Amino acid sequence: xxxxxxxxxxxxxxxxxxxxxxxxxxxxxxxxxxxxxxxxxxxxxxxxxxxxxxxxxxxxxxxxxxxxxxxxxxxxxxxxxxxxxxxxxxxxxxxxxxxxxxxxxxxxx
Amino acid sequence: xxxxxxxxxxxxxxxxxxxxxxxxxxxxxxxxxxxxxxxxxxxxxxxxxxxxxxxxxxxxxxxxxxxxxxxxxxxxxxxxxxxxxxxxxxxxxxxxxxxxxxxxxxxxxxxxxxxxxxxxxxxxxxxxxxxxxxxxxxxxxxxxxxxxxxxxxxxxxxxxxxxxxxxxxxxxxxxxxxxxxxxxxxxxxxxxxxxxxxxxxxxxxxxxxxxxxxxxxxxxxxxxxxxxxxxxxxxxxxxxxxxxxxxxxxxxxxxxxxxxxxxxxxxxxxxxxxxxxxxxxxxxxxxxxxxxxxxxxxxxxxxxxxxxxxxxxxxxxxxxxxxxxxxxxxxxxxxxxxxxxxxxxxxxxxxxxxxxxxxxxxxxxxxxxxxx
Numbered sequence: 062x063x064x065x066x067x068x069x070x071x072x073x074x075x076x077x078x079x080x081x082x083x084x085x086x087x088x089x090x091x092x093x094x095x096x097x098x099x100x101x102x103x104x105x106x107x108x109x110x111x112x113x114x115x116x117x118x119x120x121x122x123x124x125x126x127x128x129x130x131x132x133x134x135x136x137x138x139x140x141x142x143x144x145x146x147x148x149x150x151x152x153x154x155x156x157x158x159x160x161x162x163x164x165x166x167x168x169x170x
Numbered sequence: 171x172x173x174x175x176x177x178x179x180x181x182x183x184x185x186x187x188x189x190x191x192x193x194x195x196x197x198x199x200x201x202x203x204x205x206x207x208x209x210x211x212x213x214x215x216x217x218x219x220x221x222x223x224x225x226x227x228x229x230x231x232x233x234x235x236x237x238x239x240x241x242x243x244x245x246x247x248x249x250x251x252x253x254x255x256x257x258x259x260x261x262x263x264x265x266x267x268x269x270x271x272x273x274x275x276x277x278x279x280x281x282x283x284x285x286x287x288x289x290x291x292x293x294x295x296x297x298x299x300x301x302x303x304x305x306x307x308x309x310x311x312x313x314x315x316x317x318x319x320x321x322x323x324x325x326x327x328x329x330x331x332x333x334x335x336x337x338x339x340x341x342x343x344x345x346x347x348x349x350x351x352x353x354x355x356x357x358x359x360x361x362x363x364x365x366x367x368x369x370x371x372x373x374x375x376x377x378x379x380x381x382x383x384x385x386x387x388x389x390x391x392x393x394x395x396x397x398x399x400x401x402x403x404x405x406x407x408x409x410x411x412x413x414x415x416x417x418x419x420x421x422x423x424x425x426x427x428x429x430x431x432x433x434x435x436x437x438x439x440x441x442x443x444x445x446x447x448x449x450x451x452x453x454x455x456x457x458x459x460x461x462x463x464x465x466x467x468x469x470x471x472x473x474x475x476x477x478x479x480x481x482x483x484x485x486x487x488x489x490x491x492x493x494x495x496x497x498x499x500x501x502x503x504x505x506x507x508x509x510x511x512x513x514x515x516x517x518x519x520x521x522x523x524x525x526x527x528x529x530x531x532x533x534x535x536x537x538x539x540x541x542x
Binding site: 072086087088091092103104105106107108109110112113116124126127128130131132133134 | 203204206207208209210211214215218232238239241242243244245246247279280282285
């Protein structure tokens with residue numbers, strides 16, 4: 062089974078989790094997702110997700126000037142984003158638990 | 171290595187603009203919003219990847235730009251492209267200009283010094299709105315034959331208020347936003363940008379003209395002709411300057427170091443060298459003087475005043491009186507004297523100048539018999 066399909070449903074959750082750790086700009090978020098083991102996600106999907114979360118009000122955004130490179134647009138989580146993260150985290154854990162039980166019983170059977 | 175870097179950057183820029191082209195149907199703001207940091211993100215991703223898979227190009231790394239754009243669009247929750255490619259072919263000059271402007275802005279935003287400059291300019295935006303309103307008013311006024319910085323009657327004043335309100339409301343994004351009337355505002359904006367400098371220049375000229383009339387008036391030049399003209403030069407535009415300081419007098423010593431008086435000085439073109447231009451009106455301080463001096467001119471055989479005869483002579487200003495014509499003159503009792511010399515004797519020159527021999531005639535070699 063293609064994990065990219067699985068990932069689509071939970072990319073919002075993953076991105077929110079990463080940004081809630083620490084504010085980050087586009088590629089920085091990609092890098093941290095990869096470091097966390099989410100390898101298959103496309104860069105563009107992460108950028109688009111950041112943009113969508115931002116326009117839905119879950120993230121804040123600000124531009125940070127840089128001494129050597131270009132200015133970067135940073136994203137940070139806000140109260141609404143934290144609430145969203147909590148709700149989705151709960152949903153995910155329930156769902157994962159359910160799936161875990163279901164798959165275990167399947168295997169045992 | 172640096173060559174490789176440049177091609178990579180070029181590739182990144184080309185790739186990014188291809189992605190933007192694929193998103194063009196979303197409108198400029200959304201495209202900007204989605205692809206603000208695209209170049210930087212692409213470059214950084216490539217840079218990261220270079221450690222793992224050496225020398226991978228942009229295309230290999232990210233796939234076709236159309237697919238990248240589609241992924242970006244889908245993840246951002248935006249509708250997929252309706253007719254990919256078709257819109258792009260129609261090149262609209264306004265759109266092209268906007269895209270070019272955005273491209274310039276992106277380049278500028280990549281520079282560190284730009285952020286404070288941009289913030290400053292943004293703070294100045296309302297000033298432009300006011301100016302734009304005024305420019306439109308000026309154009310309307312010109313068409314109806316009026317002129318002047320500001321309105322002179324109620325109707326013109328109302329027109330100015332109207333144009334300013336229109337301009338500010340457009341600037342705030344409140345009016346003229348719908349597509350059907352936006353072209354009016356865009357046209358007016360372009361006209362205002364083109365007209366603002368000529369209009370300000372014209373207004374400036376009018377101010378200068380009135381100022382010069384005033385200057386003429388104060389200088390008495392507007393009076394009935396034939397009167398005495400007094401031109402007071404208060405700027406150091408001419409004269410003799412030593413060590414950055416304008417000098418008021420020159421002291422001349424001969425070869426033996428003795429002071430000379432009544433020396434006429436001319437430049438290489440025969441023009442008199444003057445140190446003062448006030449014709450005796452101004453006051454000058456000397457290093458150890460207790461009161462200022464004014465100078466008087468010498469008169470040549472033709473009766474003309476000579477100001478290039480050094481040292482200039484004069485007297486303490488308090489000794490001068492005014493004659494019937496209002497000119498500053500020394501009263502009959504006193505006479506002009508030479509100001510104090512800087513030193514009584516200058517060092518004498520070592521060798522008698524060779525020119526003395528030349529002046530006597532062509533003597534190839536000094537004959538020993540000439541000096542007994």
